[in-house]
Amino acid sequence: MTPSRNRPLTLAIFGTLLLSLGALICFFWPVVFLRLLSKELSLSPTSTSFDVWTNSTTIPLHLEIYFFNWTNPEEIRTPGKKPSFVQLGPYTFLERREKVNVVFHPENDTVSFDLKRTWYFDVERSNGTLKDNVTQLNVVALSAVHRIRNWAFYWHTMFELMLIKIGHIHLTKTVDELLFTGYEDTLINMGKISKIVDLPPFDKFGWFYMRNESTMFDGHFNMATGQDSIMNIGILRNWNYRNTTSFYDAPCNAVEGSAGEFWPPDRNFDEITLFSADICRPLTYEYNGMMTYNGIEGKQYVIGDKTLSNSTKRRYTKRQANSQSQDPDVVNVGQCFCNGECTPSGLINVTACRYGAPAFVSLPHFHKADPILREQIAGMNPDDEKHGFHITLEPTTGILIDVAARLQVNILLQPSDSLSLFSGVPRTYFPMFWFNEHAGITEELAPPLRLLIQLSKFGHYTSIAILVLGSLIVLAAGVLHCLHKRGRVDVKPMSAGFTVPTGQKTELIYLDTTVATDDRDAQTRLNRQLYPKLVGDNLQDL
Incomplete structure (x- = not known):
């Protein structure tokens, strides 16, 4: 076989090898990349992600707090007058997060830890000082009244004597007192003596009192490391040593969702779940589209109806059939978290989680909430860009590239016929403050x-x-093979420059124009080559 005839076969073999290689890479590369990603992201004492996870100094985290200053507290009982509020702030703090008491559990591929948070006031990023005065509801008094609301009338009479010394349902304190320093309260001091009301175990009240540099407030976490499967990384297994909480009824008492810092890669789901220790329950975030942050495209998830609505239904496949619905595994999650009394949509009841205080969480300025909440008061101006809660994940790796955690704390003011201090007041959800905790990839x-x-x-x-190149080479080999084959059939070489048309019948004859004169010439004629004769054609044409 000549080299020219070997060339198409060689090219065909080489092209086939390239096609096989391309197919193998296409099939196995995702597996190879996932293993590389697992090695880099999964948590272990020696992993690349461990140092970043234990200490957040590499990613700046800022906490912005906005207070609502109550401007007309004297008009609370005036008919037709709405409570009016003016937003103050932001009061910005640089937040440092550190994982302490870290213990790995190789037997079930989890890690246990406590969270230590430290805040430093950032003067340059703040609009105001910690000495600014803010007028708000007396949260301690409201919390005590809420706890005894179902007690016998006799106890209400005794508690009325304690409330006489308060005089007003509002108070004015500095930002520092309301946040970290705390302030003394008459009810707290009297509660320690009388034991009528089981108040929180603190000597002062402040929204962040004793939380700075503490590890006791966020609870104890047990989280999957992703060593067994990268698809499990960051999933919270237990909180405070249990996989359920005591604050809600089953099945809404389950501890589930991400712990907040790791998410499985290649996420194509319509929603994600995050467990929040501050409100003692998981939150559902719905897919909101693609966005770009610092040149990196990611999937954005936001808090919407699945968390804020009172009619959101969810299927619990492992739940026992004790529901009144036709499908026993389907639960109205909105009512499941009501704690006995459902609120207008847009509010999350955290009373049980906050020492019995009538506390409710919403998006800032009652964004995405029932309009009635804004109609009862003045000063609310919701804006999705400023007040939405979103999480953005890079889909290929699952890495968090941008988060804006924005929630508002509200206190329910209710009238009471047996307590003069709360007689004649409207039933209103009072906004106290909201915060914006923002972090993103640098x-x-x-x-x-x-x-x-x-x-x-x-x-x-x-x-x-590689697949395209292999295909082209195989195609080229096929073309060369066809050209060689056509050359052998269509054109046949002949001596003395003769060619035979394709398909023409021939027979071999001697063609000699010389005349033999002797025996030497006869011998020469015998040694001459045979030539094809064209059947039916005039030999003179030759």
Whole structure:
């Protein structure tokens, strides 16, 4: 076989090998990349992600707090007058998070830890000082009244004597007192003596009192490390040593969702779940579209109806059939979290989680809430860009690239016929303050993440290039083979420059124009070559 005839076969074999290689890369590269990603992201004492996870100094985290200053507290019982509020702030704090008491459990691929949070006041980022005065409801008095609301009338009479010394349902304190320093309260001091009301175990009240540099407020976490499967990374297994809470009825008392810092890669779900220790329950975030942060594209998830509505239904496949609905596994989650009394949509009841205080959480300015909540008061101006709660994940790796945690704390003011201090007041959800906790991937950390994303695409694009090249080579081999085959059939070489048309019948004859004169010439004629004769044609044409 000549080299020219070997060339198409060689090209065909080489092209087939390239096609096989491209197919193998296309099939196995996702598996290879996932293993590389698992090695980098899964938690262990020696993993790359461990140092970043234990200490948040590499990613700046700022906490902005906005207070609502009550401007007309004297008009609370005036008919037709709404409570009016003016927003103050932000009062900005640099937050440091540190994981302490870290213990790995290789037997079930989890890690246990406590969370230590430290706040530093940032003067340059703040609009105001910690000495600013704020007028608000007396939260301690409202909490005590809420706890005894179902007690016998006799106890109400005794409690009325304690409330006489308070005089007003509002108070004015500095920002520092309302947040970290705390302030003394008459009811707290009297409660320690009389024991009529089981108040929280603190000597002062402040929204963040004793929380700075403490590890006791967020609880004890047990989280999956992803060592067994990267798809389990960050999932909260237990909180305070249990997989359920005592604050809600089953099945809404389940501890589930992400602990907040790790998410499985390649996420294509319509929603994600995050467990919040501050409100003792999981929150559902719904897919809101793609967005770009520091040049990295990610999937954005926001708090919506599935968390804020009172009619959201969810299927619990492992729940026992004790529901009144036709499908026993389907539960109205909105009512499941009501704690006995459902609120207008847009509110989350956290009373049981906050020492019995009538506390309710919403989005800032009652964003996405029932309009009646804003109509009862003045000063609310909801804006989705400013007041929405979103989480943005890079889908290929599951890495958190942007988060804006925005929630508002509200206190329910209710009238009481047996307590003069609360007689004649309207039933209103009072906004106290809201916070914006924002963090995102920095410009320094963005390039390595972009490189990791490109690495995930490398195998895909490489396999396509190899498949295209292999296909072209196989096609070229086929074309060359056809050309060689056509050359053998259509054109046959002849001596003295003769060619035979394709398909023409021939027979072999001697063609000699010389005349033999002797025996030497006869011998020469015998040694001459045979030539084809064209059947039916005039030999003179030759």
